[in-house]
Amino acid sequence: MTSEILxxxxxxxxxxxxxxxxxxxVLxxxxxxxxxxxxxVRQLVREMLASMYTADGIGLAAPQVGVTKQAIVVDCEPDNAATPPFVLINPKIKKYSRDECVYEEGCLSIPNVYLDVKRPSAIEVSFKDEHGRPQNLKASGLLARCIQHEMDHLHxxxxxxxxxxxxxxxxxxxKHGFSLQAVKRVA
Incomplete structure (x- = not known):
């Protein structure tokens, strides 16, 4: 299920x-x-992963690097070399849990800003892997949050x-030099 792209x-x-x-x-x-x-696409994903690790991130979406393609990479254990990252191409959330939780989020596109966000605590997502094979993934906790955060970037x-x-x-x-006018509230 995890990526084979090393x-x-x-x-x-x-x-x-x-x-x-x-x-x-572009965002x-x-x-x-x-x-x-x-x-x-595989080269883009490799470069996204390298850029994400360089920036100390755990997720990155293609639009964040100026590429308007539906591709995201996620690695909730960037310090663990044995755990491969997730590569999700054309991801689509099939199910959301009713349970929601509030957790602090940050973003490589908004450095040093960390704020609480409420999201469903578990999801089921379908996507294509780096070989174009259809996959399904049930995720909860930090992985579910990270996938939802990165998928938001695709929209x-x-x-x-x-x-x-x-x-x-x-x-x-x-405090970090960003404009409130750049925020576009969603319900």
């Missing part, structure tokens, strides 16, 4: 891809489905759009 879980001097930040238009675009999983949604505490949101964004 990328060293190390920080590079210069990541292969540039991560875009809150306020950049608000909807990603397009990947028509065919080929070597180009132009950022975690700050889901933050309910407006005071904390305003305070955190201004």
């Amino acid at each position: 990328v060293e879980k190390t920080k590079l001097d210069k990541p292969p891809l540039t991560i875009h930040f809150l306020g950049d238009r 608000r675009q909807s990603a397009k489905r990947v028509a065919r999983v080929d070597d180009e 132009g949604v950022l975690f700050v759009d889901r933050v309910e505490n407006t005071l904390a949101l305003t305070e955190q964004l201004s």
